Every structure is written in structure tokens, then in C-alpha cells.
Amino acid sequence: MSHRLPAALAAAFLLAGCTAQSVKAPPSTVRPPAASAPAPAGTLPDDNLNAVAWSQTALEHDLIYLQTYRDAEARLLAAVADPNWDALPKDDRVAPAKGLKPAIVLDIDETVLDNTPYQARLIKSGGEFNEADWAAWCKEQRARALPGVVEFTQFAARHGIAVIYISNRAKDLDEVTLANLRQEGLPVAGPEAFLGLGTFVEDCEQIGSEKGCRRQLVSRKYRVLMQFGDQIGDFVTVLANNAEGRQKAMAPYTGWIGSRWFVLPNPTYGAWEPALFNNDWTAPREERRRQKIQSLRFD
Template sequence: MRPHLPLALAASFLLAGCASAPSHPAATPAPPPAAEAAANDNLNAVAWTQTAVEHDLIYIQAYRDAQSQLLAALHDPNWDALAKEDRVAPTTGLPPAVVLDIDETVLDNSPYQARLVKNGGTYDEASWAAWCKEQQARAMPGALAFTQFAAAHGIAVIYLSNRAKDLDTATLANLRQLGFPVSGADAFLGLGTVEPGCDQVGTEKGCRRQLVSRKYRVLMQFGDQLGDFVDVLANTEAGRKQAIAGYMDWIGTRWFVLPNPTYGSWEPALFNNDWSAPAAEQRQQKLNALRYN
């Protein structure tokens, strides 16, 4: 936007006969408009998550559908929702559980995303941790009713999250304030939770799912990322499809996938997982990934 330049107005005299009119004072230049935040590609996604009724209906639909099937899964001793790589202990005699991701699955962090859009910022661990410690995240539609229903029927509710483990106190407090069932500190398996003998790579959840498998028969899993259900060995479009190829029959019965257009592993898959690439290059590679016919 170009700056406004002040206009120098020369005083002029208007002669009427021999009388002269007084000169007009110079006009005060208008202040420049307030600076606007740069356009942010996440604006539509965040606006949709916060304002679209369709967003809420998808969540309600998923959780209601899961609830309608939960008791049947409970009473089927052969029912288990862990991928074969994660089921490292037999299910016989194990108590039942449901496993849920936290962010954008049971807790709504769209205000944090909205702040980034408004201020032209990007995700960083410090601002994210500060948001989590505010304990202001709201419940996702349908999540509270489902988890309360599960707990009422003796089904443990396990929150398997990539929030850092040292955010456990704030996270569990936020969940409790909203009425989510929390059996204790062990209900939160955050990033940094150790499963002996299992090497966790990055933010993969496989080791923590193995930890759960030693204690519970898992009836259902919920998440907004593929990594909430199975480890993705190659984060490419083809690799992501391959990771779930053997579990398509579980979608909507054992695995319940929720929408998240604001962030996720789907995004870096579009630019070779190279977060060090300049933003303009990342954006160009996203444009290159679009299909036009």
C-alpha cells in the first residue's frame, strides 16, 4: 500500500473590489490507515472450523455413530481397534478402553490458530505451550457425551496426545473443567512418554499405543491425523494411503477420523516434509499439488 503524501496548500487571496478575503489555513493531512496483517492461507480453514455448522455436525455425527456401536464392541471379546503392529500383548482378560487424541479431537484449539492468523504468526512451541496452560480450550461437539457414556459403562478413556508430557497438569485440568472423564495422570500419554524397548521416532504414537496394548483391549480410536491410528512410514501421498490400506474396513467402526484443515502431517507431505524451505517455495509446491481436471 502506498503511503499518503501530505498536500501543501498555498493560501490564496480572493479579491472582491478592493477588499481581500482572509486566507484559509492549510488542511491537516489524513493519517495513514492502520497496517493490515499479511494474507494468511489458513484464514478460510480457521474460519470454517469456528463458524461452519457443518463442522460441528461432522463431529456430532462421528461421536453419535461411535456411541451407537460401542456396547456391541464391548461385548465382543474378539474386538480390538489396535493395528497389528501395536498389539503386542494378547487381549484376553484385559479391561476395555477407548483411545482418543486430544487436539482437534476432544479439545478445540482454533482460538490459538485464529491468533496466528490475526497476528501473522506461525506455530512455535512457546506460544503453543502458553495456550495450553491457559486451559481455555472448549470441548469438540459430541466428544463429551461420548466419553462420559464410555466411562459410565466401565470403559477406560485414554488420551494419547502429542502435547508434551510436561503439559499434563494443564491438559488434565482443562479436560476436567469441561467434564471429561479423567481416571488419573496415567490417562494422559503425552509426547515423551516412554515405552521400554520401543524406540519412538519423532512424534509417532506407535510406542504409546503398544503401552496401551499391554493394559487394555482397545474398542475404538479417535483422531484427526493418520498418525493417531497407525505410524506412517513414508509421509507422502502414496505412503499415507499405503499406511491405512489394510484398515479401510475399520473406518467408522473401530477408527473414527475427524476433519482438521488447519494443520497436520498432510501439509508437509506436499512439500517433501521440508519445513526449512522458504514459505514461498512451500506454497508453490502446494499449488503444484492441486488437480485441475
């Protein structure tokens, strides 16, 4: 169901990479020119342009997704066979996993569905994310499945593994989201397969948009074999969204990367960005951009 990379084409590229020496691209394709035209007076360059262009057009992007989901599929049945295998953080495992039905847990946006057309629209209009436009995009049900995910989730479903989607799409977008997933060929067992933002979880205090309570809800019914996402918060609760807090949240679980947790690339948005400007979205765009530049390494 890749919208950019048919399976035969992916195979051809992968085979070529194994059998032939790579050909260096002309210098102009691997580094920017020495000088570029300045932006019009009063207009800042759009920080998201290259990120969205890469996500939509770079073959490397599609190959990363294919590689990730194919690798997960190759490991999945071994995870099912190991009764001690569980991919939930210890704080989210609130019921014993032994004897529970196996499941995989996936984020939706930029993990399962591609929303870069929405990001491209923002670049074209010069606007920024807002809930109304985002909801309108979701209701169009035009997001396409990312490479490899349909084949992987269908493989899981065929082997009796529940496919659960935990997303920060608002709960009132559940019907259009489930319809979008189904039309792209993703297995959806029913409304309970989608745990959106606003899902009530008894005896659990929701922290902002963190997914911990919903992972705890899943833990009451399932032994989670694998988790997939494009943000650290898709896997574990991040209490402080800064460099130190993000490192601290992930540190106990780095050994799970590539076996229980599978992280996908998203340079277009995510918690990593506001961590660079103290999570202050009220700051003017110019100030946010200045702080992002200040965060760069120059040696």
C-alpha cells in the same frame, strides 16, 4: 459441552434437514466473487484463514463431530460384547487382548479439544506455529470441548470403559492438559490417562512424534475398542509422510473406518500439509505455498 452448538439447536437443524427441502443459498455464498482485492504488496494471503473460519463458524463442522460421536456411541456396547473386537493395528498389539479391560483411545487436539483460537491468533499476528506460544496457549486451559465428545466419553466411562488420551502435547503439559479436560467435563481417571509426547515406553524405540510406542503401552493393559483422531498417525504408524506412504499405512485398515477408527476433520494443520512440500519446514513460506498450489488438481 459444545461451545458452538447447544443440543437443542443441533436437533432442530437435523430435524429440519429431514423434513424440508433444502434452500439454495444465494450464489455469492457458495462461490467466491469473480475478482477480489489483491493482498498488499509483499504480503502473502494466509493459507489458514478459510480453514480456521470454517472450523469456528460453520454449522457443518459441529454436525460432523456430533454425527461421529453419536455413531460411535451407538456401536460401543456391541464392541464391548465381542471378545475378539480390537482396534489396535497388528504392530501395536504386543500383548493378547483376551481378558483385558476395555478402553477407547482418543487424540486430544482437534479431536477432543478445540484449539482454533490459537490458530486465529497466528492469523491475526501473521506468525506461524512455535512451541513457546503453543505451550503458553495450553497453559491458559481455555480450549473447549468439541461437540459430542463429552457425552460420548462419559457414556463410555459409565459402562466401565477406560478413556485414554494419547497426545503429542509435551509430557510437561500433562497437568494443565488434564485440568483443561476435567473443566470441560471429560472423564479423566488419573495422570496415567494422558500419554503425552516423551512418555517412556520400555523396549520400544520412539520414531519422531509417532504414537506407536504409546499404543503398544496401552495394549499391555487394555483391549482397545475404538480410536479417534484427526490425523492418520493417531491410528497407525506412518513411516513415510508422503502420498504413497500415507496410503500404504492406512490401506490394511480402511475397513475399520466408521466402526473401530473414527476420523475427524482438521483443515487447519496436520501431517497432510508438509507432505505437500517434502516435509521441509525450513523452506520459505512463499516456496511452501508454491508447492501446495502445484499439488492441486485442475481437471
